Amino acid sequence: MAIGPHPPQSTTTTKAPTAKQSHVHPHISQSHDPDKGRQLHATAPLKAGNVLMVDSPYAVIPVVDDPAHSDEVLCSNGDCRRKVPRVRRIGCSNRCAAEVFWCDTGCRDVDRIRHVLECEWLKGYAVSLRKNEGEYYFGVLWLIVRVLAARYVEKAQGSSRSISKEKFSSGWTAMTELCDNRKLWPEADLLHWQSLIEKYICADSSLRNIALSADIILTLICQQESNSFGLYPKVTGLASTSDRGEQYGAAIYPRSSIANHSCCPNITHKPDDHGRMVFTASRDIGPGEECCISYMDLFGDVDVNTRRKHLRVQFSFTCQCERCRAEENSEEGWDALPFLDD
Numbered sequence: 001m002a003i004g005p006h007p008p009q010s011t012t013t014t015k016a017p018t019a020k021q022s023h024v025h026p027h028i029s030q031s032h033d034p035d036k037g038r039q040l041h042a043t044a045p046l047k048a049g050n051v052l053m054v055d056s057p058y059a060v061i062p063v064v065d066d067p068a069h070s071d072e073v074l075c076s077n078g079d080c081r082r083k084v085p086r087v088r089r090i091g092c093s094n095r096c097a098a099e100v101f102w103c104d105t106g107c108r109d110v111d112r113i114r115h116v117l118e119c120e121w122l123k124g125y126a127v128s129l130r131k132n133e134g135e136y137y138f139g140v141l142w143l144i145v146r147v148l149a150a151r152y153v154e155k156a157q158g159s160s161r162s163i164s165k166e167k168f169s170s171g172w173t174a175m176t177e178l179c180d181n182r183k184l185w186p187e188a189d190l191l192h193w194q195s196l197i198e199k200y201i202c203a204d205s206s207l208r209n210i211a212l213s214a215d216i217i218l219t220l221i222c223q224q225e226s227n228s229f230g231l232y233p234k235v236t237g238l239a240s241t242s243d244r245g246e247q248y249g250a251a252i253y254p255r256s257s258i259a260n261h262s263c264c265p266n267i268t269h270k271p272d273d274h275g276r277m278v279f280t281a282s283r284d285i286g287p288g289e290e291c292c293i294s295y296m297d298l299f300g301d302v303d304v305n306t307r308r309k310h311l312r313v314q315f316s317f318t319c320q321c322e323r324c325r326a327e328e329n330s331e332e333g334w335d336a337l338p339f340l341d342d
């Protein structure tokens with residue numbers, strides 16, 4: 001059985017903007033669904049191949065196993081974010097973290113104000129946090145520190161880099177509108193995060209200029225967990241026989257985060273060379289139709305219970321997409337019933 005959207009039926013393509021800026025197709029807007037919350041929808045016909053969104057991350061971190069020997073590390077300059085090859089890159093003179101590199105002195109100098117805000121924190125905690133709490137917790141907290149630094153820079157510059165004020169918020173305003181699903185979190189997880197926030201963020205004097213209250217940071221962590229994207233080299237969402245490749249980054253996108261998941265998505269997503277998230281229509285989409293991505297690789301013949309379980313474990317929600325709803329009452333869904341367990 002073929003899984004995923006139909007292949008593109010048209011070669012009509014709206015080109016992504018060449019500048020390093022964000023872009024939203026004029027025929028998409030946001031609305032609200034009682035089960036899923038905010039959603040993207042088409043306001044007029046969209047053609048397969050149309051670029052629907054090109055969104056710059058609010059914050060991004062590289063995710064690589066061996067930064068010293070990897071060509072996959074992203075430039076730390078928040079406006080560049082290109083992969084920096086080993087032979088042509090410069091590191092932090094403070095040696096704050098193994099994955100902090102810039103393409104060149106230009107990128108380093110432009111990024112100075114932002115990087116200063118994270119440098120001492122990385123120097124003080126990158127090694128111990130990884131050792132004591134593990135890579136995952138380090139990654140989440142580093143991304144949060146980068147969000148706080150980006151917020152500080154945005155406020156200092158007095159700009160929110162708005163692209164389409166009427167339809168989509170941008171910058172920190174958009175970050176505050178992200179869903180957090182905090183009520184769904186087990187109390188024990190919240191308490192654990194609270195203790196990490198107190199220990200590694202609130203108690204750290206180098207973050208005094210950018211830190212917010214422990215409770216706001218906890219909400220930010222919940223938002224990050226519900227909204228961050230992994231950066232993968234290949235497209236996510238197409239019917240395919242292979243996965244999307246190895247993750248090389250993690251990012252929060254203020255506008256792309258509005259897209260809900262579907263197990264039969266009509267949008268594919270893939271980061272471009274500057275770490276911007278690019279949404280492309282994978283089939284024609286009619287007016288009023290919801291525009292969905294897939295939060296996971298969709299290949300192989302995976303039944304509704306396995307897909308829903310994966311999404312519950314990874315993203316803490318029960319998928320209510322058209323395909324899952326159609327399959328939940330079919331034979332495929334029966335093995336989810338408790339009386340069939342034994």
Ligand SMILES: C[S@@+](CC[C@H](N)C(=O)[O-])C[C@H]1O[C@@H](n2cnc3c(N)ncnc32)[C@H](O)[C@@H]1O
Nearest residue numbers: 036037038179257258259260261317319320321
């Ligand atoms: C990245 S956000 C998407 C935008 C979100 N609806 C909002 O209001 O901001 C992910 C969250 O949206 C909801 N969601 C996304 N896809 C869904 C689906 N297929 N079924 C149910 N809920 C979904 C879940 O609460 C999930 O944690």
